[in-house]
Amino acid sequence: MTTTPLLVVEHLTKRFGKGRQEATAVADVSFELGERGSLGIVGESGSGKTTTARMIIGLEQPSEGRILFRGEDRTHPARTVRELRERGRNIQIVFQDPYTSLDRRQRIGDCLAEVLGVHFRLDREETRKRVRELGELVGLDERQLNALPKVLSGGQRQRVAIARALAAEPEILILDEAVSALDVSIQAQILNLLSDIREERGVSYLFISHDLAVIRQVCDDTIVMRHGAVVEHGTTAEVLDHPHHPYTRLLRDSVPREGWDPSTVSARS
């Protein structure tokens, strides 16, 4: 990467519990995310992917290490409300489950308007216009913007979650297994939408997934995590086509495909 990276994570470590109960969820993780970049974090459950994301958006405090956004230290909690909002505006997140991450009693348009209200000073007309633009960006029409989440399908809800994250006009969008719960046909729509948004808005992605094929489609660079540590780091093509670490190879060979024989894979794990 040529310019100053947008996000730098250095020796990030997170331990939970104390004494004999202590468990290390993330161990000495370092990476960089460049402007307009997209970095994938691959790993299985318990590998520390989500904990890393939670530290970056400030939902967890790192035990060790540093998080820098545009060179500015974000390791410790914000001291003022103003700073907290500023951080929220810079980095937004989309969660996996589109059913539990929306308020059931709030209309979709109001949900987007609320985020706009937090971050920008807009009058009613401007807010309405902006909500419509966001809806258009992710493919939600006027009728859906006036609806409650319960009438929307999983794919539509995930569009709402993406629109809500984009409402803050973030520079980094963290997608934590954001397409994993979707049906194949819907997943393809959302993946295309994400690549359009990246092109149009220049948002950087931190894309967390266990699905190597999805990572291939979205990410330029990839890190592979296991038991909290990074085991491999490189361009996505390099990591997936010529993996160096045995664990990356195991992950890749575990993906069912034609002529796949699970017994050759499980013998190695």
Added chain:
Amino acid sequence: MIPTPTPSAAGASPRASGRGAPLLSVEGLTVKLPVAHELRTVLRDVSFELEEGKALGLVGESGSGKSMTVRTIGRLLPPGADVAGHVRFDGKEVFDLRGEALRKYRAGDVSMIFQDARAHTNPVRRIGDFLTEALRTNQKMPQKAAEARAVALLAEVGIHDPERRLRQFPHELSGGLLQRVMIAASVAVRPRLILADEPTTALDVTTQAEVMVILKRMQAEYGMSMLFITHDLELASAVCDDTVVFYAGQVVERQSASQLHHDPLHPYTAALVQARPEIGHRAERLPALPGHPTTAYEAPDGCAFAPRCLFAQEACRAGVPPLLRIGDQGDSRCLRMPELHGKLLAPTPPAATVAVPPSVDPGEETL
């Protein structure tokens, strides 16, 4: 009930000819469930067969009716369900089973493996109780013998230190281990048919591979047949002999699993195959299907897939297309299939050619 108006016998699987009677045959199955004071259609004219010792994959997206089909076969429908058509197990009509015969069918002939092992085990009972319950109550096996059997079963599914595991509770086991316990419990009574409803969907890929090995080995060793439900086309084609593709409560395609990716027999299957990103290749743009999957209840008149289909014509919307036999390869519920056969994947971008090298050599490496 409308039998499939094809020259071939309704429900015949492509490779069933010349063999004895299938273990399971589903014919013209239509199921309606009571929802909000009305009967809603969930399955429409579903037909397929499963031979002894074979694995049949039921694939489709959410709401397509795969799980309902399996529940119907297991006689697990809620009260008030309206069922038409036939489900025959070993020649007997499953819906005629009553009392002792039904208990025997559910307890000994078929057993189910669910997606969420944690939700289907009792959190306050030990693994040992869970594993021996069926043996003690249904097979009247003495406690000691049942425990010895449970230990042997756990060892068979690759669980180390089985004696200790028997004394543990479900929350002390990981998802992968608990799913193995589920498999052990379901094969304990040596059923003839296993109904596996997305058994590996909640597991990590490496764990999925381990669990699939065990499931396939058990199936082969005991000569069991398996209905394997999954939304993962790659997984289905890797572990099943034949596949049935569901859309909106209907069977839209039936053929051998190995052909599913190369020569799909329905535009829907072809679209699914192409919409899935590939591990060895980044597509400029994924050929996504427009719209979203419909359920049988909301399906339009005519072909249910027509609104999302690239090949749809006026005739497709006129009436529900019959399941047509395509050569000796399989069946398709697409009116245009005779002319489209072999051309569905034609406009594929270089994806197929570029994807081959990286995905082939690891395979050879592991052999």
